[in-house]
Amino acid sequence: MKVAFVFPGQGSQSVGMAKDLVENFKKYDQYLTTAEKAMGIPISNIMFEGPLEELTKTYHAQPALLLSSTIAASILMENGLKPDYMAGHSLGEYSALVMAGVLSVQDGASIVHKRGKFMNEAVPAGQGAMAAILGMAADDLATVTEAVTTEGHSVQVANLNCPGQIVISGTSEGVKLASERAKDHGAKRAIPLSVSGPFHSSLMRPAATKLGVELAMIPLREPKVPIIANVTAKPVESADEIRKLLIEQVTAPVRWEESIRTMLDLGVDTFIECGPGNVLSGLIKKIDRSVTTYSVFDTLSLTNTLYHLKGDSQ
Known part of the structure; x- marks a missing residue:
């Protein structure tokens, strides 16, 4: 069995995301507190209580999804599930980078909060x-x-x-x-x-420029797990290449189907969607119905996934 962790992008956010996991795995209170200090906003309140209108704002949705996804993935890894590959859809790529050790959770949350602001500023609402x-x-x-x-x-x-x-x-x-x-x-x-905006289009160039300035100021490390990049649909292994592709990703297409096919070619047969919703699991099944998919977003889905996969591996 070869396993890939995949991480959702904007649109998967929901009020109450990760609340159940944090209540049952108390150490993630501190995880959220650390991220909140880096960003300067009470993101856990917005994640847990909403309102949805506030959570959906791109500069809130992006860090909220990153934190929810990385909490789910962290608990899976603590319980012995180690991915062979990782990939994230758009914003989700940053969740993969945190889990692969490229970014700290503080830097990851802070940079996607800024990324959301830059995207929001690039094109006025309605245009x-x-x-x-x-x-x-x-x-x-x-x-x-x-x-x-x-x-x-x-x-x-x-x-x-x-x-x-x-x-x-x-x-x-x-x-x-x-x-x-x-x-x-x-x-x-x-x-x-x-x-809230025309993401992954040339209209986002102002956001890409500002993001490049911010990315130049934070440390990126080599990934501990291969990540399939949105822009190339290929494994990316160097910090310099990751930095370059993250800037390109703002205006370039997300090659999700190709990314999944790359992992299939590399032998992946099991995909675990870490974070709220099951959008990516649905897309993966449309690409190849023969693969196994799981979605982990709360304690019940976590327990079910661990039961099935740890049983399979014994």
Whole structure:
């Protein structure tokens, strides 16, 4: 058995996230306190009590997801489950970096809090959008987005999630036009996403520039576990390359389907989604139905996962 830990991105946050785990594993109170001191915000209150509107703000959702995900993964590892590979979807890549020892939890929480602020500042509310396009090939969709962009309405492929599900991102008008044309060219559906900005698009360049300045000031170590990078869908092993790819990731597509296929080729047959929700588990099953997936977000799901996997390994 080869195991990969995968970490969710924005959209998976929910009020009460990680509360049950922290109540049952008391030492993570200090884990949260350390992160809060680094950020200067009471993130645990927002995670546990909400309101959802506050939690969903990108500069709160990002550190909240990182902390929830790394708490779940830490408890799994303390109980003897060691991943062979790790990957995170967009923001989730930072959770993977913390768990692989590249970033401390304090630096990880602090940098994604700033990353969220930079993204929020890059495009004023209402001027950017994202949409999920279902049932269209990536190359065909890229042709549509490139044509719309050439006409003056910036839009591009943002997330290559799984067969038949690709997310586009750009100006509100660009996403609207590309969605309409995608349906004209055979897409089954175009679903507008409830997001606070056009993530993974060229409109995020100001955020990428600011993030680069911040990343230059914090130490990154070599990963203890190979991480599959969003930008390349390949293992990344050096701190310098990680720093470079994290800056690129802000404006580049998330190659999630390719990342999962890379891990499948490397022999991974079991994926554990660490953090709230089961979005990634669903995507992975659409990529390859034969693999085993687990989602760990509370004590019950943790116990069930440990029971099945530790039993399999004995």
